[in-house]
Amino acid sequence: MSESLHAGQMLARAETETGLSDYGDPTLPHRFGLVVDHLNSLGLDEDGRRRAEDVCHGLLTSRLQFFEDRNRYPVAREVIQAPMFVTGEPRSGTTLMHALMSVDPDARALRFWEVMYPSPPPGLAGPDDPRRARADADWHEINTLMPKWLHSHPYNDMLGDGLPEDERTWAFDFRVLTPTAWWRVPMQTVVGGLPTDAVAQYRIHKAMLQQFQYRRPRRHWVLKGFHGFRLAEMFAAYPDARLLWLHRDPVQVAASRTMMMADILEGIVGPVDLKAAAAMHLELTRAGITNTMTNPLVDDPRILHVRYTDFVADPVDTVRRYYEFCGRVVTEPAASAMRDYLARNKGDRYGKFRYSTTLLTDIGEDLGALHDEFRAFRERFGVEIENRG
Numbered sequence: 001m002s003e004s005l006h007a008g009q010m011l012a013r014a015e016t017e018t019g020l021s022d023y024g025d026p027t028l029p030h031r032f033g034l035v036v037d038h039l040n041s042l043g044l045d046e047d048g049r050r051r052a053e054d055v056c057h058g059l060l061t062s063r064l065q066f067f068e069d070r071n072r073y074p075v076a077r078e079v080i081q082a083p084m085f086v087t088g089e090p091r092s093g094t095t096l097m098h099a100l101m102s103v104d105p106d107a108r109a110l111r112f113w114e115v116m117y118p119s120p121p122p123g124l125a126g127p128d129d130p131r132r133a134r135a136d137a138d139w140h141e142i143n144t145l146m147p148k149w150l151h152s153h154p155y156n157d158m159l160g161d162g163l164p165e166d167e168r169t170w171a172f173d174f175r176v177l178t179p180t181a182w183w184r185v186p187m188q189t190v191v192g193g194l195p196t197d198a199v200a201q202y203r204i205h206k207a208m209l210q211q212f213q214y215r216r217p218r219r220h221w222v223l224k225g226f227h228g229f230r231l232a233e234m235f236a237a238y239p240d241a242r243l244l245w246l247h248r249d250p251v252q253v254a255a256s257r258t259m260m261m262a263d264i265l266e267g268i269v270g271p272v273d274l275k276a277a278a279a280m281h282l283e284l285t286r287a288g289i290t291n292t293m294t295n296p297l298v299d300d301p302r303i304l305h306v307r308y309t310d311f312v313a314d315p316v317d318t319v320r321r322y323y324e325f326c327g328r329v330v331t332e333p334a335a336s337a338m339r340d341y342l343a344r345n346k347g348d349r350y351g352k353f354r355y356s357t358t359l360l361t362d363i364g365e366d367l368g369a370l371h372d373e374f375r376a377f378r379e380r381f382g383v384e385i386e387n388r389g
Contacts, residue, residue, distance in 0.1 A: 005053055007036040014060035023060075024067035024204075028174070031195055032060070035174045038194075042187050051184045059181065063172040065119035069211065075121060078210035083221035083238055084326055085166075087228055088246035089288050091256035093311050095155055096347075097246065098163055098224035100319050103341050104334040108219040112139065112180070113160035114212050115168050123215030135160025142183050146267030150350035152260040157350075166225030169208040170201050179264055186269050189261070198233035206237055220328070228288060231297040241302065242326045247292075247381040248308035250374045251357055251367060252388070254278070254285040259355035278359040289377050307382055315342060357388075 011029055015021045023029070039052045070076055084101065088094045102109035113135035114122055122129065139159040143150060150156055155163065164180065171181040175197070177190035209221060227234045227243065235241060258281040262272040292298055304325045311318045316338045320330045330338075347353075357367060371378075371385055378384065 003049075004040050005036050005049060005056070007033040010036070010053065010056050010060065014057060014064060018061050018064045018068075020064040020068050022067050022071070023063055024070075024207075025173075025200065027195075028063070031174050032056075034194060035177065038177075038190065039185075039187070044186070048186050051186075055182055055185055059172040059174070062117065062119060066172070066207075066211065069119050069121060070207065073121060073124075073214065075210050075214045076207075078213045080206055080209045080213070080221060080238065082240045082242070082326065083209070083223055084322070084328075085227060085234070085238075085241055085243045086222075086224040086246070087226060087243060088308075089248060089250070089253045089257075089285060090226075091152075091253050091260065092246040092248040093308050094224050094246055095153065095163070096315065097244065097311060097318065098222065099155060099345075100315055100338045100341060101222035101322075102163055103337040104222070104330070105337065106219055106331065106334065107222045108213070108216075109222050110164050110166070110169070110208070110212065111160065112158075112162045112164050112168075115164050115171070115208065116160070116181075118208060118211055121211050121214045123213070132160050142180070145183060146179075146264050148263035148266065149260075151348075151353040152256075152263060154345065154347060154350050163224065166205055166223055166227070169205045173201065173204055175201065179268065183268060188265065188269060198230040199236070202230070202233050202237035228295070228298075229291055231295060231300070235297070235300070235302065242322075243303045244322045244325075245298075245303055245305050246308050246311060247305060247377075247383050249383055249386040250285050250289050250377065251360065251370050252386045254282045255357045255359045256353075256355050257281045257285070258359050259353075274359060275363050278363050282360060282363075282365065286373075289374060293377055293380070305381055309384065309386075 007029070011032065036056070039049075039056075042048070044052060084107075086094050086097045086101070098109070101107055113129075113132045116135050116138065117131040122131075125131075136159040139156065139162065143156055167176065167178065168180055170176065171178070175194050177187070177194075179189055182189075213221075228245070234243075255278070258274070258278045261281065262274060262277050265272050297303075304322055306318055306321070316330075316335060319338060320335070323330045360370065361367060
């Protein structure tokens with residue numbers, strides 16, 4: 001391999017190998033070129049470049065095949081009716097909430113094996129679809145590379161059957177470069193700096209839901225992602241959607257997300273500068289809280305706001321409240337499955353996830369001042385200060 005990656009050559013290779021050329025978006029080649037420019041700026045060694053090229057090739061061919069499916073099958077006719085979303089700042093209980101809803105026999109959730117290998121439509125394949133085993137192998141590799149991630153996110157033991165965030169449906173759109181798509185490449189996560197287009201992103205998200213619903217029994221969708229900055233576009237794509245928004249003490253959010261991402265990135269790129277990470281995640285938390293306090297759609301009647309502490313106190317009752325909000329009922333089989341999930345999946349089953357707000361004091365922040373800074377948010381949503389480390 002040469003010392004630089006070449007976007008044009010990789011696009012041509014994907015098109016030649018698949019015999020396809022429709023990426024579903026004429027702006028994709030330009031955006032892919034920006035990603036390749038970023039990869040070339042990292043100073044990757046030969047092995048790193050090979051891994052980056054492999055990831056790019058996989059995403060490009062997957063995208064070509066995915067959009068060809070929409071030409072080959074009537075996937076686009078699928079109606080996505082009244083999906084149920086969960087959102088909130090990182091480390092606010094959204095993943096557990098989503099996991100509980102996903103065990104409802106009448107619900108359907110995205111699965112990693114589907115979003116990692118979306119073509120052909122899973123409804124056309126049998127229960128022994130080899131993509132499941134392939135995704136399981138991927139997740140064994142991820143968990144080996146990043147063993148500490150299981151402390152903060154034990155749900156990763158679900159492997160290919162795990163529950164991706166909605167943002168993972170955009171991996172082959174090259175707008176963000178997140179660990180569950182790019183773990184093989186020794187680089188930092190890229191969550192900003194690339195062109196974003198929320199309308200286009202939800203268009204792909206809906207196309208994914210249609211792909212995975214096609215030729216399968218109809219169930220209601222339960223989904224989870226960081227939708228707070230994209231409320232207008234989300235509701236435009238899904239006017240009949242409902243959204244549960246969990247709210248937690250922002251000081252704990254900033255500290256916990258810092259340690260979680262440090263654990264993830266340590267497995268990919270090595271030791272992490274915790275002070276720099278804490279400063280970055282505090283600013284990301286501030287941006288999220290600012291959006292929550294200023295976005296007029298936060299008060300949309302389709303949104304149910306719930307305190308993290310209330311959810312932790314009674315998770316199944318919180319699910320029941322949300323279902324009632326959506327005009328649905330938690331059946332006894334669903335409630336039983338949720339209680340069983342909680343009994344069988346203790347949050348510390350791979351060890352205690354440890355973090356401390358000293359991550360913030362170490363960068364010169366005063367916790368009292370931070371609590372004052374977030375006082376208006378806490379008062380608006382009834383969020384109390386969490387008295388822990």
